Amino acid sequence: MIISQNINYQDLYRSTRHPYLMEANRKALESNPVYLVNAVRLCFMVIQPLFDTDYIDNINGFFRFPELNLKVKDSITSQHRTGEAADLKLTKRSIFQIKEYGLLEFYSLVNESLNCNAHDINQIVYHPEDSFIHVGIGYPGRQVQIGESVNGKITWLRGK
Numbered sequence: 001m002i003i004s005q006n007i008n009y010q011d012l013y014r015s016t017r018h019p020y021l022m023e024a025n026r027k028a029l030e031s032n033p034v035y036l037v038n039a040v041r042l043c044f045m046v047i048q049p050l051f052d053t054d055y056i057d058n059i060n061g062f063f064r065f066p067e068l069n070l071k072v073k074d075s076i077t078s079q080h081r082t083g084e085a086a087d088l089k090l091t092k093r094s095i096f097q098i099k100e101y102g103l104l105e106f107y108s109l110v111n112e113s114l115n116c117n118a119h120d121i122n123q124i125v126y127h128p129e130d131s132f133i134h135v136g137i138g139y140p141g142r143q144v145q146i147g148e149s150v151n152g153k154i155t156w157l158r159g160k
């Protein structure tokens with residue numbers, strides 16, 4: 001099933017590192033309509049526009065039920081657990097832009113290419129070692145947090 005031009009339904013619950021948990025992850029996603037609505041909202045407001053504007057070229061991770069979340073050692077309050085966050089593989093151009101202009105300026109560039117109100121994104125965490133960004137979507141009015149994660153430790157440039 002296709003959600004949008006670059007996103008398949010399977011991208012919402014796929015796990016390349018733990019494929020044996022994928023089916024259980026899909027069932028957990030489908031067990032709560034709120035998770036599906038969150039995930040589809042993130043797809044249309046953020047992920048597809050970032051594909052369209054060549055900021056990302058893949059989805060590394062999306063929804064994670066508690067067992068899968070534990071396996072990847074993510075926080076117990078992770079937005080991945082409610083379909084409100086995804087890890088997005090950056091294009092070479094994006095990595096260059098972050099190095100050249102810094103993460104805060106990159107965030108401004110990204111926002112300009114999105115359909116949504118900038119404040120709908122509530123978290124961006126850059127993982128330079130694996131060349132991806134974690135993007136969390138919240139609700140208008142929430143404080144935006146921007147940080148960089150190295151060796152599992154996040155340095156916050158804005159928020160927190």
Ligand SMILES: [Zn+2]
Nearest residue numbers: 085086087134
């Ligand atoms: Zn993440």
